[in-house]
Amino acid sequence: MDRDLVEQARRGDREAFTVLVHQVSDVLYAVAFRILRDPGLAEDALQNALVLAWRRIPKLRDDDRFEAWVHRILVHACYDESKRARRWTATVRVLPVSGPSTPDGSDAVANRDELERAFARLPIDQRAVFVLHHYLGLPLVEVAELLEIPAGTARSRLHYAIAGLRDALTAEPESIVQGGRLA
């Protein structure tokens, strides 16, 4: 990341910030999509995060931490989008979960579907830790610093995310659906 661009943007240079936007938007969107699992919500989170970053960048204390800082803003934008999405999806009926692996060799597809559903059932803060750690490749210590949470909390969120995925993937399909909505 070009420190000079960050400095210029901090001083109000929109052109410099535009360059920064083009440098970071792909990875921000990729992270947002993976946390939210919805392209529309991810677009909204990206847009909100970029606008908020522009508004708040004069308060950035360390230019060298721009990337971590903007990722933190994005994660919080994802939290907000998730809350908004829940209000909409609360009444959406979920289709019955697919049955066990089919004998036609589509295990991988079935696993992906199961993971998709299982991941969507995780709390948003666990999803964020999982994505930052396993998609961005950040060590848990850095994930903790980025999210401003204790390292132990980051570790436990990752642990519960894995456990949640495991439980969902090993549970009987019927138990996942309760009354037409996610348990």
Add this chain to the structure above:
Amino acid sequence: MNDDRSVERTARSWIETGPTQAPDRAVERALLTIESTPQERDLRIPRRLTMLSIQARVAAAAVIGVLVVGGALIYLGRGDQSNVGVPSPSAAPPSSPNPAASLSLSSGYANVKGWIVFEHFGQAPDGSTTTYDHDLRQIWLVHADGTNLHELASGNPVGKTSPDLSPDGKTVVFASWEPSSRIWQASIDGGDATLIDMPCDAPVGAACKLDDPAYSPDGEKIAFVRNQLLGTRMSSEIAIFDPASRETRVIESTLATDGNLAQPSWSPDGLQLAYHHDTQAGPEDRPTKIRIEIVNVDGTDLHELPASAGEAKAGDPDWSPDGSLMVFSTMPNREGEGDENGSPGIFTIHPDGTGLTDVCGSCLQGGIAPSWTPDGEHILFWGFRTWAMMDPDGNNMAHINQQELVWFGEKLGYGYAAWLQPTP
């Protein structure tokens, strides 16, 4: 897929799939919104500037208004005596100490002999630059009577901060503000600044920033602040550099995610360092606790000085020449967190933590960056838009030069954190 490891492995592989490019429309929408979105800018200056209450600003505006009107009347009444007051913005920059750039005199401590060395940002105090830039830090010198105003080492580095006078009064050591944070030295008599090549464990630049140099009482060592990134950890250190041996000794250190160490100040016997320590909850957070700590130069006997009361902040430490007292501010001009840094105020305290005394009261509506005069008879501090002095017990408090009320402000920038060097 029923154990955690295989689940994690599978999920890690799965999370890789998916889009890796932001849709153009999302980016364009964001940029369109940004075009009409203002930034959130604090009115306060980001660093090293006191903030005053609304009432104080209103009062100051009233005072300035009276001065302007009064000045205009005096000006009209004096006819041809027009070389008084605010320097012309179009004046040519002085290349050396420039008596023509002198400022008007008044009462108070205007007759104190010696150089005031001060940090300044914004437009040059002599009007030679018209760009108002928080980051264009400069170091200037002026006599207390307002004469011989000139910039120290006006060339590189372009941004200068944290000046400290050598004990013999011949040189000033300072940190560069831009383009990178390093330590420099310049002669008080003029000439270019020279870089003091202090070592970093991390590459100098973004990964290693040096700041707040302070000469030891014998002038042979320099205490300084080193913030450096080692691995994924940024540390904030108080260290001592010996130019003769090129050895650097870290005296105290903390993780920058937990807080920052700053403003080392030597005890007169050279055996202890006082410094400012702020603690924060996270790397981007405002400090939650700001205090002064004292430690022996061998790293032993670290202790914290009590603050004035409750949640009061403490910084800007300076030892009296005889070592019996320290003076500090409750609104440290370090990492200007504005109002969250506390209220302006100046206290003295014995180095053992006893005898805490409020010596300033209203501090003439200022009250930051106090420093002892070399004879120990006065405390110099930043009042409102100019400097003031007082006795160590707070008596005889007065602006050095009232006319300098028109010198600093949002149009001509701010000068503060001054030190007095008596002229032999």
